[in-house]
Amino acid sequence: MSQKISIGIVGVGKIARDQHLPALAALDGFDLVACASRNATVDGVRNYPTIDALLAAEPTLDAVSLCATPQVRFDQARAALAAGKHVMLEKPPGASLNEIEVLRAMAQSAGRTLFATWHSRYAPAVDVSREWLASRTIRAVEVRWKEDVRRWHPGQAWVWEPGGLGVFDPGINALSIVTRILPREIILRSAALYVPANTQTPIAADLDFTDETGVPVRAEFDWRHGPVEQWEIDVDTDDGLLHLSEGGKRLSIAGKTVELAAEREYPALYERFQWLIEHGAHDVDVRPLRHVADSFLLGRRHEVEAFHD
Numbered sequence: 514m515s516q517k518i519s520i521g522i523v524g525v526g527k528i529a530r531d532q533h534l535p536a537l538a539a540l541d542g543f544d545l546v547a548c549a550s551r552n553a554t555v556d557g558v559r560n561y562p563t564i565d566a567l568l569a570a571e572p573t574l575d576a577v578s579l580c581a582t583p584q585v586r587f588d589q590a591r592a593a594l595a596a597g598k599h600v601m602l603e604k605p606p607g608a609s610l611n612e613i614e615v616l617r618a619m620a621q622s623a624g625r626t627l628f629a630t631w632h633s634r635y636a637p638a639v640d641v642s643r644e645w646l647a648s649r650t651i652r653a654v655e656v657r658w659k660e661d662v663r664r665w666h667p668g669q670a671w672v673w674e675p676g677g678l679g680v681f682d683p684g685i686n687a688l689s690i691v692t693r694i695l696p697r698e699i700i701l702r703s704a705a706l707y708v709p710a711n712t713q714t715p716i717a718a719d720l721d722f723t724d725e726t727g728v729p730v731r732a733e734f735d736w737r738h739g740p741v742e743q744w745e746i747d748v749d750t751d752d753g754l755l756h757l758s759e760g761g762k763r764l765s766i767a768g769k770t771v772e773l774a775a776e777r778e779y780p781a782l783y784e785r786f787q788w789l790i791e792h793g794a795h796d797v798d799v800r801p802l803r804h805v806a807d808s809f810l811l812g813r814r815h816e817v818e819a820f821h822d
């Protein structure tokens with residue numbers, strides 16, 4: 514059996530506690546030895562206030578998993594690669610597109626793995642949908658990704674700041690699925706961004722894409738939704754409707770429920786990271802973030818009611 518990969522988590526907040534710590538605890542391939550966070554510690558490992566302190570004190574660490582907010586991703590990833598670590602990035606992989614290209618080049622020249630994760634792509638409906646759609650004629654795609662921001666992002670001021678993406682923080686998960694399951698690339702044609710009077714990022718967005726052949730792909734993202742989330746993608750085909758729901762945990766095709774494996778997005782992400790490290794490979798697909806950037810480039814802004822948490 515190959516040796517365990519010693520790993521550190523950087524940014525111990527909601528997603529680190531909800532998903533990364535339990536996933537690592539359940540996997541044999543990794544040994545979580547250290548964490549770095551300014552305001553939090555994790556029991557049973559060595560804790561440091563910053564990534565720089567962690568890197569200085571842990572020269573034999575193999576890898577880091579960066580779980581802080583996107584605005585600080587680049588500086589943390591650059592420091593980790595410079596220290597010779599393999600790097601796993603939470604989504605989105607950065608606050609700009611170019612910083613990811615710089616990291617990609619750094620990782621290549623350092624001979625270290627860079628893994629830009631898209632956790633929603635590991636939802637059980639995704640690969641089944643991709644395979645089924647590969648041989649169908651697609652007529653139209655509709656995405657509805659709607660939730661209550663107060664439930665999912667309570668007190669997270671960073672989502673409203675530049676680089677925080679606003680409603681694209683969950684919306685990019687839908688885009689990561691769409692870019693995985695559709696057989697052709699999509700191109701943004703127009704967008705409407707609904708921006709509260711007191712924030713820098715949108716609370717809702719309507720996006721109109723077509724695929725390369727002109728098939729319409731429409732997406733609605735909304736953070737002003739009621740208590741029951743809507744994380745759905747409909748793909749209308751000549752063999753019936755593919756309906757992905759609950760963020761990819763459920764799937765029906767032509768009205769029939771498809772039996773799926775249990776959801777295990779984060780364990781699967783770490784297994785992929787292990788495979789990439791063992792094979793000296795990278796996985797950096799920026800397309801979901803590129804569609805967000807295009808939305809900010811092409812989007813018509815509409816000011817809406819101020820948001821108060």
Ligand code: NAP
Nearest residue numbers: 524525526527528550551552553581582583585603604605
């Ligand atoms: P969060 O809890 O608000 O923040 C995560 C941690 O980032 C904080 O606890 C903080 O740790 C650290 N941090 C914040 N600002 C920092 C700064 N200026 N310098 C250094 N560290 C800083 O956010 P989250 O919900 O975990 O989200 C983090 C990332 O995971 C985001 O990119 C998000 O899109 C992604 N994600 C979140 C979810 C979810 O359900 N929440 C799901 C999937 C992916 P310290 O203050 O202790 O340093």
